[in-house]
Each structure stands twice: as C-alpha cells, then as structure tokens.
Amino acid sequence: MWWLGVFAAGVGVLVPGLTGRRIGVMAGAALFIVAAAVVALLRRGRYATLARAAARASKYDVLQDRGVTVRTWRRGHRWWLLLAFAAALGSAFAVPAAGGMLLAGCGTGLRLKAAWLGRLERAEDALLWVRVDWLAGNGGRPAGKAVKAYRSTGIAAGDAAPGGARRRTAALV
Template identity: 65%
Template sequence: MARGGQSLARVAVAVRAGAAPLWWSGIVGAAVGTVPPGLTGRRIGLLAGAALFLVAAAGVFLARRGRYAELAAGAVRAARQDILQDRAVTARAWRRARRWWLLLAFPVAVATSFAVPAAVGLLVAGLGAGLWLKAVWIGRRERVDDRLLWVCADRLARRGGPAGRHVTAYKATGIAAGDAAPGGARRR
C-alpha cells in the first residue's frame, strides 16, 4: 500500500451485504415454517409474522439514520493514495465477519415454527428488507450529494458496522469511482 493510504470500503455496500442472506433465510424459513401447524396455528403465526416483518423492517431502516447523516455531512475527500475496495470484497468480508449469525438465522426460523409458524422467518426477512431499504436511502443521498461514501475497511471489520462508535469519519469520492452504483448495487 502507498504511504499514508487506507483501504476504503463503500458504506452502502456494507449495509446492503446482509440484506440478501437475511431476506432469503427468512423467506425460506417462513415457507418451511408453515408446514407444521404449530401451537398457535398458521393464521396467527402468519399474522404475527407480518407484524414482526413490518416492525423489523422499519426498525432497521430507521436505526442510526442520524449517525449516517452526520458522518456523511462531515465526509472528507479521499486521498490519491487510498485504495478503493471492490464491491465483492466488501460484501464477502462483511458476511464472513457475521457468518455465524447469518447461518443461524435459517435453523432458528424453522425451529421456532413449531411454536409460532412462520413468525420468526418473517422477522428475519424483515431485517433483510430493512437493510436493503437503508442501502437505497444511502444511495439516494449519494446521488443528491453527487459523491460516494466510503469508510476505512479496518474500522468496518469491527463490531457496529459502518456507523458504529469506532467510525469517526467517512471519505468521499466522485460518483463514478468504484465498481458499485449509488446504494451499493452492481454498476451496469
């Protein structure tokens, strides 16, 4: 690495990295969870799951938005020596750091279906939907500000994610930098 440079990871990619695994674990867990009737019955389980889905999606979407906005407002221009991480590398690192939580999501969703069918599966899917919505919100902010937000990859690996207490500042680049579009999606 060049002198004084840092490895930078996209904020939106880090937020979006958990969306797909949680969404699919939850949806498949909820589908499998509708097979046993459970203690409460399928109807109550699905209604409770729908409510949990909405609460989880809204909670994850609204959590730390002020912190994200504060860090985005204070973002400084990235240096020439900084190295921009690929989208796939950032997503893989985020998922690897949290692999046990992601792997436990499906069996827990299926196991709890014997009590309340599909409820926990829909809760897990709601967490994934909330992360996706937050990544879309960050992407809209990036488009409006006409700059992409980056965080030091070393700080991202720690607990708390891209808006944790250990993250002190974001860096910014032009909208064409990196291999991910605003919001963390693949660039077309």
C-alpha cells in the same frame, strides 16, 4: 437474510404449530413490518452524520466499498446468521412462519437502508467509502464507533454507481 427468512417462513407454514397457522402468519406479518421499520430507521442519524462529515478521499487512502464491507461482515458472522435461520425454523413449531417473517423483515429493512444511502449519494453527487483501517478494529461495521467519517469520491471515480451498485457501461461497438 431476506431469502433465509422467506424459506424459513415457507417451511414454517407447513407445520401447524401450537398456535395454529392463522395466528402464526398474522403474528409474522406484524413482526415483518415492525422489524423492517426498525432496521431501516435504526442508526440512520449516524449514517447521515458520517456522510455529512465525508472528506474527499486522498490519493493514499485505502478505501473499501460498502458492498465489500457487507460481504466481509457476512463471512465473519455466518454462524450467527445460520443460528438465526435455525431459530426461525425451530420457532415454527410454536408459532408457524413468525420467525421466518421476522428474519425476512430484518433483511428488508437492510435493503431499505441501502436504498436510502443510495439516494443520499445521488443527492450529494458523491460515492461514500469507508477506510479499511477504521473497519479493522471495528468488527467490520460501516457505521461503528471506530469509523470517524466516510471518504467521498466523485460519481465518475471507480466502477461503482450510487448505492454501491455495479456501474453499467455501454458496450463498445
């Protein structure tokens, strides 16, 4: 979302718009800050509650990493993302760059939330996972109503690092 927003804002600056570039960019900056803060703080309590209630993953649990969940959600919602991008481009004719900066702010807020979850995992020394069967009836939302709790594994389990990043291993010499 961030890159789509930056691109739409860049294109939006090229169009003078009804309000003028200066007002559009100033309104876009305000929207960027507000959107980033709202998206980063939205449902944070739900994520923390799910993390506190995380049970140890059993041998037969089918787990799905948040990165995979995000990719699946993105594929399922690609038309909405494309529509948001088109709306951000179209809004440039009224308020230049504001729609693109709003979209970029939403993407930044999601990145801030992911960083917060990574810090939460590091503090508890556990990786958080979502059971696949809970995601299926939930539209792929990792903190939706169907997700009753996360599953946790130790840091050494799997190939993921805290925050869902790929684990870096030392090259064997």
